[in-house]
Amino acid sequence: MPIVRALDRGIALLRGFTSMRPRLTLIELARAAELDRGTARRLLQTLRLAGLVEHDELSGRYFLGIGVLELASAVEIGRDLREIAEPYLIDLANRTAAVAFLWTYSEGQALCLARVKAETPAVEATWFPVGARAPLNCGGGPKALLAFIADEEREQALKYDLPKRTPASLTDPEVLREEAVRNRSQGWALGIDDFVVGLSGVGVPIFDARKQLIGALAVSGLSSVFAVSPEPPHLDALKQAATAIGVKSVSA
CATH class of the missing domain: 3.30.450.40 (GAF domain)
Known part of the structure; x- marks a missing residue:
């Protein structure tokens, strides 16, 4: 089954966030998702527009957005x-x-x-x-x-x-x-x-x-x-x- 590379990379970026590391820089996210910084930046911008990721301009760090909570509310497991x-x-x-x-x-x-x-x-x-x-x-x-x-x-x-x-x-x-x-x-x-x-x-x-x-x-x-x-x-x-x-x- 073929995968959509852009979607797969976007998911990898989202999975870069953890409870222990909820706020990450572009470099940290790119490293976690095994992407170059340019690709990571473009994908993060798309995720920001979708409300799944937010960006703190002052610190330069990214964090998960309210859209993730909205998706989580639909999870039935458990x-x-x-x-x-x-x-x-x-x-x-x-x-x-x-x-x-x-x-x-x-x-x-x-x-x-x-x-x-x-x-x-x-x-x-x-x-x-x-x-x-x-x-x-x-x-x-x-x-x-x-x-x-x-x-x-x-x-x-x-x-x-x-x-x-x-x-x-x-x-x-x-x-x-x-x-x-x-x-x-x-x-x-x-x-x-x-x-x-x-x-x-x-x-x-x-x-x-x-x-x-x-x-x-x-x-x-x-x-x-x-x-x-x-x-x-x-x-x-x-x-x-x-x-x-x-x-x-x-x-x-």
Whole structure:
């Protein structure tokens, strides 16, 4: 199937933006999309006219425009699960004074479907953004997915780049396999200081009425709260919420 080169290059430019790098220069975008600066500039101008990209004249940096949000509102993947889970996320966040996350597995990574902060949070931080993907080697929610996905999916996930976000991040595929087996056996996953130093989280799987894995539920907060044994706090609340969400869900 032939591809339209201009469209393919435009998509490459859009994919150059990430949650960690939301504002980029022309040179940075050209490098990310593997384009020369002239081609990148012309394509960015077209994307600006379409409302998908904006340009800050003062800093010279580009950033995604409101048009991307309008497109995102039409995305159906995960919408039903997100709508079902929302009241449980709100309740969890407020009961635990932590941040509640809803994750789902997508092509070897964890996709953040929703995030809810407590009305009176115990900590203020730059939390992982909704709509972004994360590798499965860090964080309670992603690690819960790694433990409960099928074996072949786990092998696919472990072939991805596994960044060492902090000194506590695990990157050895064999070590992660062993941890996934333990997490699957105990029914939950814990990430201590492996996503952000000082923050930790616990995650549990969500199974639908057909007993199929549809996502993971997690809460995150200060490591001093979560780094306890033999079990982390809020585990019962998480399991109850995950069960309630699953009962109301049916895989597509």
